[in-house]
Amino acid sequence: MNQEKPIVVKCPQCGIPVVWGEVSPFRPFCSKRCQLIDLGEWAEEEKRIAGAPDMSDSDGWSENQ
Template sequence: MSTIVNCPNCNKDVVWGEQSPYRPFCCKQCQLIDLGEWSMENHKISSQSGNDQKVTPDMIEDIEEMLAKAEQDFFK
């Protein structure tokens, strides 16, 4: 027996299996609509802690320093 799910975009029934290559979406169009919603930040996953950390200039400097060191080590 196949599992049936609803398309997150249009709510059509979708068989969860190889015959549905865009699962959980019913078609490529619904898949792309959902991708567009994520890219426009209309969908997001909230953090569990509730205190989203802001990137500070000090953090950026630390990251750049780590990347520079990694690059130097890589080419040795």
């Protein structure tokens, strides 16, 4: 029998090991609680993806110019 070792990742919120598979419905999070904490941080803009600043709202910039 060929049984593969399951992939285990750390919950990005609390660090608890999580099996990456059907047994972990909130993967990569360990629980709904950690999933919602992470979502709240994104919603409150505590987390963001680095990139160029949005110029559309600054200094009167317009696509029509």
